[in-house]
Amino acid sequence: MSNALxxxxxxxxxSGEHGKLIQLVSFNLAQEEYGVDVLKxxxxxxxxxxxxxxxxxxxxxxxxxxxxxxxxxxxxxKRFSLADADHxxxxxxxxxxxxxxxxxxxxxxVSEVIRIASSEIQPxxxxxxxxxxxxxxxxxxxxxxxxxxxxxxxKIFTQDERRLFSNL
Amino acid sequence: MPIDCExxxxxxxxxxxTTELLEKLDDxxxxxxxxxxxxxxxxxxxxxxxxxxxxxxxxxFDLLVRVTHKTEDVLNRLRKGELLVTPEIxxxxxxxxxxxxxxxxDIKASEIVDREVDETINKLIPLLSEQxxxxxxxxxxxxxxxxxxxxxxxxxxxxxxxxxxxxxxxPQPSPPSTAALPPAVTPPPSGAAKKAxxxxxxxxxxxDLSDSSTVRVDVKRLDDLMNQVGELVLERNRMIQLNQxxxxxxxxxxxxxxxxxxxxxxxxxxxSELQMQVLKMRMIPVEKVFKKFPxxxxxxxxxxxxxxxxxxxxxxxxxxxxxxxxxxxxxxHLIRNAMDHGLETPDERMAAGKPRTGTLxxxxxHEGNSIIISIKxxxxxxxxxxxGRKAIEKGLITEEQLAAMSQRDMFDxxxxxxxxxKDKASDLSGRGVGMDVVKTNIKKLNGLIEIKSEKGQGSExxxxxxxxxxxxxxxxxxxxxxxxxxxxxxxxxxxxxxQRQFHLVGGQEVLKLRESVLPLIRLEQVFKVQxxxxxxxxxxxxxxxxADKRVGLVVSRLxxxxxxxxxxxxxxxxxxxxxxxSTILGDGRVTLIVDPVGMIDNGExxxxxx
Numbered sequence: 001m002s003n004a005l006x007x008x009x010x011x012x013x014x015s016g017e018h019g020k021l022i023q024l025v026s027f028n029l030a031q032e033e034y035g036v037d038v039l040k041x042x043x044x045x046x047x048x049x050x051x052x053x054x055x056x057x058x059x060x061x062x063x064x065x066x067x068x069x070x071x072x073x074x075x076x077x078k079r080f081s082l083a084d085a086d087h088x089x090x091x092x093x094x095x096x097x098x099x100x101x102x103x104x105x106x107x108x109x110v111s112e113v114i115r116i117a118s119s120e121i122q123p124x125x126x127x128x129x130x131x132x133x134x135x136x137x138x139x140x141x142x143x144x145x146x147x148x149x150x151x152x153x154x155k156i157f158t159q160d161e162r163r164l165f166s167n168l
Numbered sequence: 169m170p171i172d173c174e175x176x177x178x179x180x181x182x183x184x185x186t187t188e189l190l191e192k193l194d195d196x197x198x199x200x201x202x203x204x205x206x207x208x209x210x211x212x213x214x215x216x217x218x219x220x221x222x223x224x225x226x227x228x229f230d231l232l233v234r235v236t237h238k239t240e241d242v243l244n245r246l247r248k249g250e251l252l253v254t255p256e257i258x259x260x261x262x263x264x265x266x267x268x269x270x271x272x273x274d275i276k277a278s279e280i281v282d283r284e285v286d287e288t289i290n291k292l293i294p295l296l297s298e299q300x301x302x303x304x305x306x307x308x309x310x311x312x313x314x315x316x317x318x319x320x321x322x323x324x325x326x327x328x329x330x331x332x333x334x335x336x337x338x339p340q341p342s343p344p345s346t347a348a349l350p351p352a353v354t355p356p357p358s359g360a361a362k363k364a365x366x367x368x369x370x371x372x373x374x375x376d377l378s379d380s381s382t383v384r385v386d387v388k389r390l391d392d393l394m395n396q397v398g399e400l401v402l403e404r405n406r407m408i409q410l411n412q413x414x415x416x417x418x419x420x421x422x423x424x425x426x427x428x429x430x431x432x433x434x435x436x437x438x439x440s441e442l443q444m445q446v447l448k449m450r451m452i453p454v455e456k457v458f459k460k461f462p463x464x465x466x467x468x469x470x471x472x473x474x475x476x477x478x479x480x481x482x483x484x485x486x487x488x489x490x491x492x493x494x495x496x497x498x499x500x501h502l503i504r505n506a507m508d509h510g511l512e513t514p515d516e517r518m519a520a521g522k523p524r525t526g527t528l529x530x531x532x533x534h535e536g537n538s539i540i541i542s543i544k545x546x547x548x549x550x551x552x553x554x555x556g557r558k559a560i561e562k563g564l565i566t567e568e569q570l571a572a573m574s575q576r577d578m579f580d581x582x583x584x585x586x587x588x589x590k591d592k593a594s595d596l597s598g599r600g601v602g603m604d605v606v607k608t609n610i611k612k613l614n615g616l617i618e619i620k621s622e623k624g625q626g627s628e629x630x631x632x633x634x635x636x637x638x639x640x641x642x643x644x645x646x647x648x649x650x651x652x653x654x655x656x657x658x659x660x661x662x663x664x665x666x667q668r669q670f671h672l673v674g675g676q677e678v679l680k681l682r683e684s685v686l687p688l689i690r691l692e693q694v695f696k697v698q699x700x701x702x703x704x705x706x707x708x709x710x711x712x713x714x715a716d717k718r719v720g721l722v723v724s725r726l727x728x729x730x731x732x733x734x735x736x737x738x739x740x741x742x743x744x745x746x747x748x749x750s751t752i753l754g755d756g757r758v759t760l761i762v763d764p765v766g767m768i769d770n771g772e773x774x775x776x777x778x
Contacts, residue, residue: 049756049757051650051750051757051758051759051760052650053737053741053744053747053760054694054695054696054697054744054746054747054760055695055696055744055745055746055747056741056744060741062758063737063741063750063758063760064758065752065756065757065758068735068752069735070735070736070737070738070750070752070758071738072737072738072740072741099739101738101739101740102738103738103740157740
């Protein structure tokens, strides 16, 4: 009985130390590297034709046709008030599940899927380098040479913005 | 308490069937009151209740069996002519039906609540013992009565299980051999059932009983659909073949062009057929909503002490189920409104020289691509003076605004949120939300509502609704390089106009069109489109109208007419002013659909504000 219990305990300690492994999709935005939970990402596509939607906040780039479904596209640079950049061959749209709805985000480039232990995530410092809102930063990952900002896109729109959207 | 039912499928079948029967029952019962001698009708009612009883006893829903059993007994006496149909008896029977509905919706919500059923049952019992000689059923509760018929019901599954010739034998005592069967299938919660410690009596008549998560489709329609799909598959194979030939270079250009042209035609034929078929499947008669109303009108007229003759026309008119689901509530509001505010009491009517009984006409009719539902009463009509005064009292409008209003505008005042002519809110009305809700719901459906009313003569509410919410005919227009789609149903005409013919009236651009002055809206301004450098003198004006309001939309070019499928923009972009939705064009691009009603309100507002 005690023998059977011992490994389990060890295992608990083990996972407590390193946390469970999570997978992140990392992408670039104005020279910074960011990451989002891979489970939230539906697909990554190249830039299609975007239809502008009038009378929306400037970071709403428009809507696209994703295999018969119309989904809104958010320009991440504009959302985070970063300097605007032209779209190039690296530019991608990452289609994500945000609050149960599909939404696309324009990113400078998507690099890779990385695995990290949840224990590696550190709380974000109060001052952050870029213009990304504190709200949607879930943490910072510091891995040797690279610094990765973990985003929680569920919080990309503030309460006010949500209200704005529904009462536009 | 969750329902422990071994066979989920059986339970679902029971719920579907019972719901259908009960829906029909209400209507039948009200009709019965008017034609008490209709024995066919009475038999049908009896069979419905009997079927519900049989099925519920088989599944062990004890409370349900007790109520339906007693109701059935009363109905049986009516059927045999031992009792006569009176409003009092019907009240009790309807109350029992409501209770049955509540119990069924409990089952549907998969929890059995201990409800007070004895009260209703006690009302039924005197009807049975009134003429003691003819007493047929023992008043004591017998949970597993009629197991024979219960088994019968269950085995013959969905169809009307009791044939008329069988019916007269039913209320006989059950053979004990089969009596043990129902409890064996599912142990009934008998202890709980007998302790009638009800949290609340059956107050709501199970309004939400009917749902539209399942649909019954005619097998023939389904077969037709399969045929169409078969053809579509053939055409697809043909297309793949053509593509292979082209890729492999085994077909020359001219031949390919010809073949491809043929294929396109056939494809388009098959898809339109398919579209029609699917659309037809989604169509249900408006009767589904209408059949609730006789019951509502009956109870309202008894509550209000008014005499009402409800006439229903065009209940067979079909429309898309998505629309049917949405119009129920607005219609109930309008009927209540007509009963409460419109129609007078019998004495008032006599004094006004009208017949004692008021008339309420509910009619549905197709008109082009829309359906028109009208609710008309011959009551006192809308008193515009009173409406105006009340609106000022409630601070909804100012004196000056009222002075500038046409009669139409004054009718529209009743749709303002917070408007009510009642000084005190009653159960029925007076909170000033109802009509606002009606207007919002109708607007949500892309519909229009119009009021016609004459003081002392009555009023009519006319709803104009689209047949379907999924596919519409639309006019594609280009605004400085961007393509927008305007629902064709609201387009009255299109004109090619020289911009120099535009006039400015108080800052608002207008166009003199024949005898009238048309306010203009420049789409590129509303939608903030980047203007392109060159701009000709000529442009196009699309005249859109709703009810008797019209505005002209200024666009740079007309692209053409197309049937488009409406796609939602999702929650985040749901409420953009002037935009009703989006659609995908043949080239895969997304195009936004202009909201004509929003545009017209906007145009009117702009015109009135200046």
